[in-house]
Amino acid sequence: MITKENSQFVEISNLIKEYPNPYGEDFRVVENFDLKIKEGEFISLIGHSGCGKSTVLTMLAGLNEISGGGIIVGNKEIDGPGPDRAVVFQAPCLMPWMTAFDNVMLGVKNVYPHVSKQERIQIVEYSLSAVGLGDEMKKYPREMSGGMQQRVGIARAIALQPRVLLLDEPFGRLDSLTRMELQDVIIDILAKEKLTAMIVTHDVDEAVFMADRCVMMSNGPKAGVGEILEIGFPRPRERKEVFDDPNFFAYREHLLAFLEQRSHIKGEPRVFANGEILGFMDKERVEVIRRNHEKVS
Amino acid sequence: MVLNFVTMKKIKYSLLKTIDITGLTFLDPVVRLCYGEEPQVQLKKIGQWIIVPLIAVFVALFVIYDGFIVDTFKTKSGKLPTSSKIYSSYQAIDQLHDDELAKEKAYNLSGEEREVELKAVEEKISSVAKALELAGQAVASQQEVTKASIASKVAPIQAEYEALKESIKVAATARAEELELFSQSMTPGDESAAEKLLELVRADDAQDTLDREKRNLIKEKISVTLGEKSLDLEEIKAEETYFSERLAFLKTYKTLLSTENKSLIIDEKKGRISAYEQELTTLTGADALKKAKSIVKQESVISKKEESEYAGSKTIWYQVKRSVLCVFTGFFLGSFLAIPIGIFCGLNKTFMAMMTPFIAIFKPVSPIVWLPIILILVMGAFPNPDKHPFMEFLGELPLIGVYKINPAFIASAITVALCSLWATMANTALGVASIDKDHMNVARVLKLGFFARLFKIIIPSSLPLIFAGLRISLGVGWMVLIAAELLSSSEGIGKFVFDEFNNGGSDSLAKMVVVVFIVGIIGLILDRIMVIFQRLVSFEGAPATI
Structure with a gap:
């Protein structure tokens, strides 16, 4: 049974992001964005380029100032960035003058000030092994491929033992094979650590495969939650099983249809899914998805 | 295999x-x-x-x-030095350095070594003296030859001159007589006759001037021929000068091994003390007191002598080393100020705004303006530099003590610092301000404190630009230093150039050209060293240098 606290572990309410506009009213990128995330839930945020997905995520991370509304994480309103919300950026953002080990240690030192040196080293080694870099700890970023660098970025994030993991298009710059590897790495880690996570992505397959719920954002300006799609696959997920599942294509179609149709409609009133599938779709497709849903549950 | x-x-x-x-x-x-x-x-x-x-x-x-x-191009003291002359000047400068080292060694030699060396020197002196004598004879005979050849060249010109002089004299007398006759034949009131007389006098004056010029022309020709230098004679003379210089050096070398030798003087004084001590035992009263006092005095003289060092003139390599020491002193001093200020400028816009007027006004100030001001300040701080504890401390330092740091040195170093720190400051501020936004975001997510941010992220990421600035600074500092030494008379390359300029010797210009190359090559080496450091701290995607 999910308690109230758990079901609203992250609560984003009426979130607004405005940028000043010298020639008129302030430019509103995001308006009235509402979302509640359960503890341990994996949310994927999908939408067209420039609709404000990353803006929402960086506001949640505390890196971007909030213009209106609020974000509560674990009963506390956020105020700036913090190690309880680790971020994996699109670029690995490693310090080029430090080895993989030192890059991970950078945050660990600060987050665990009272822990002995030996224990810190253990934490760093554990998180690097978790992303599959147990043997490459002493390498510098320039000696690693883009995928390996991004693994270090992930290790740096999980070494902080955050409560929320925020992934800002983390695989956007990687080839599809590496991308799949890293998706599996993230899924494994989340299964082990039971973290709450949010991923911003352009990739429909990724959004369906990784998340418990897909949040589709309406187009900006004044973007908000357009629709929410529950993904019913059980966890832990196996790539082959998920991709072979007939529902996978239905979900995929649904997301694509949303992206195709909504891309032309601006400022639509938000439609909440709440388990029910609504939206501008032809009846047949809705029927297919509903049937598949029943099969899953 | x-x-x-x-x-x-x-x-x-x-x-x-x-x-x-x-x-x-x-x-x-x-x-x-x-x-x-x-x-x-x-x-x-x-x-x-x-x-x-x-x-x-x-x-x-x-x-x-x-x-x-x-x-x-010609200079006051003759032609510009040819490249071979410049090279031989370099050799002369280098020789002077070796000579000074040899003299110092001779001064400190003692015991059997000294005697062996003394004998060797005496032999050398006799052989060099012989060579000098021969060279002198060669010069004398060559001079005779040159004189004769010049005389034979001058004789026909002289004859021509005499003839011309005679003919001019004759013509002038004739004209004078004619004028006199005409003037006597004039009748008063005849205007045309008066005009004619004036014309005649003017023509006579013009002819006089022409004749004088003709005479002077030939005279000049004679003096030029007399002053002609024979190349052979010059060469032989140079040889003579070389030998006479060697002889002078060997003679000083000999005195340093004998009469002015440190150990000899000390031995002599010690002998005198022991004699005094013997005398003292036979004396009483006032005489004894006097003897005892003079013994103590001699003892203090000995201890001073034992500490003394050979005081020779400063040679080029010593000056080069001192200049390099001075430029690094100033460079480190400047960097010590510039890097922290640059970091704060890059971090804080308000601090940058505070610093901007100072940077804008002081940056273009020339070392020539800074140096006198700094020199006055430094001399004020060390009114009696020889006795000042700080100077004494510097003088006793192991490697640096030899270079005798004085207020002129400190003032030159501070001038170097003041003129060179701007490049480092600007580059550091730029490096800190242009730090990758993503890196700063990482720092924010990791909640790094100020010092962790500074030392783990800000400084490492701006190091390539800081070193680019340091490289420029060292180059500027090296240029400034030569001028500062020239003004402050701080023993160094700048002073060498100024001394040569004031000397005005025949080879001064060649020596100054040698310094051009020495300064250039050392500047190149300093730059290469900084390039290596710059490469070592650089990383992939580092901000480009300016």
Whole structure:
């Protein structure tokens, strides 16, 4: 049974992001964005380029100032960035003058000030092994491929033992094979650590495969939650099983249809899914998805 | 055999890496050629980066300079020095340095070594004296020859001069007589006759001037012929000067081994003390007191002598080393100020705004303006530098003590610091301000504190630009230092140039040209050192240098 606290572990309410506009009213990128995330839930945020997905995520991370509304994480309103919300950026953002080990240690030192040196080293080694870099700890970023660098970025994030993991298009710059590897790495880690996570992505397959719920954002300006799609696959997920599942294509179609149709409609009133599938779709497709849903549950 | 091959490859790659880091890229094709890698490509590169520059230097030095510039430009003290003369000046400067070292060694020699050396020197002196005598005779005879040849050249001109003088005299007397006759034949009131007389007098005056000029022309010809220098004579004279200089040096060397030798003087004083001590035992009263006092006095003289060092003149390599020490002192002083200020400027816009007026106004100030001000301040701080504890402390430092740091040195170093710190400051501020936003975001997510941010992220990421600034600073500092030494008379390269300028000797110009090359080569080495440091702290995607 999910308690109230758990079901609203992250609560984003009426979130607004405005940028000043010298020639008129302030430019509103995001308006009235509402979302509640359960503890341990994996949310994927999908939408067209420039609709404000990353803006929402960086506001949640505390890196971007909030213009209106609020974000509560674990009963506390956020105020700036913090190690309880680790971020994996699109670029690995490693310090080029430090080895993989030192890059991970950078945050660990600060987050665990009272822990002995030996224990810190253990934490760093554990998180690097978790992303599959147990043997490459002493390498510098320039000696690693883009995928390996991004693994270090992930290790740096999980070494902080955050409560929320925020992934800002983390695989956007990687080839599809590496991308799949890293998706599996993230899924494994989340299964082990039971973290709450949010991923911003352009990739429909990724959004369906990784998340418990897909949040589709309406187009900006004044973007908000357009629709929410529950993904019913059980966890832990196996790539082959998920991709072979007939529902996978239905979900995929649904997301694509949303992206195709909504891309032309601006400022639509938000439609909440709440388990029910609504939206501008032809009846047949809705029927297919509903049937598949029943099969899953 | 296989292993050998592998190690050879390893050596090759480490060599190539060293060449790359030090920026001596012209050596790269040489190494590759030695390993037989694409010989044609390497030969082409060698031609481009080694042969062509060498040819350019050769042409500039021996064809354009020696063949054209030297003949075109003249100075007060004669022609410009040819490249071979510049080289022999370099040798002379170097010789002077070796001589000073030898003298110092002689001063400190003692015991048997001294006696052996003394004998050797006496032999050398006699042989050099003989050579000098021969050279003197050669000069005398050559002088005779030159004199005779000049006299034979002058004689016909002199005869021509005499003849001309005579003919001019005759013509002048004739004209004078004619004028007198005409003036007597004039009748009063005759205007045309008066005009004619005036005309005649004017013509006579013009003829006089013309004649004088003709005479002067020949006179000048005579003096030029008399002053003609024979090249043979010059060469022989140079040889004579060389031997006489060697002889002078050997004579001083000998005195330093004998009468002015440290150990000899001390021994002599010690002998005197022991004699006094014996006398003291036989004396009483006032006489005894007097003797005892003089013994103590002699003892203090000995202890002073024992500490004394040979006081010779400063030579070029000593001055070069002192200049390098001075430039690094100023450079470190400047960097010590510039880097922290630059970091704060980059971090804080308000601080930057506070600093901007100071930077804008002080940056363009020339070292010539700074130096006198600094010199007054430093001399004020050390009114009696020889006795000041700080100066004494510096004088006793192990490696630096030899260079006798004085207020002029400190003022030069501070001037270097003040003129060179701007490049480092600007580059540091730029490096800190242009730090990658993503890196700062990482720092924010990790909640790094101020010092962790500073030392783990901000400084490492701006190091490449900081070192680019330091490189510029060191170059500027080296240029400024020469001027500062010239003004402050701080013993160094600048002072060497100024001394030569004031000397005005026949080879002063050549010596100054030698200094041009010394300063250039040392500046190049300093720059290369900084390039290596810059390469070592750089990382992929580092901000580009300006």
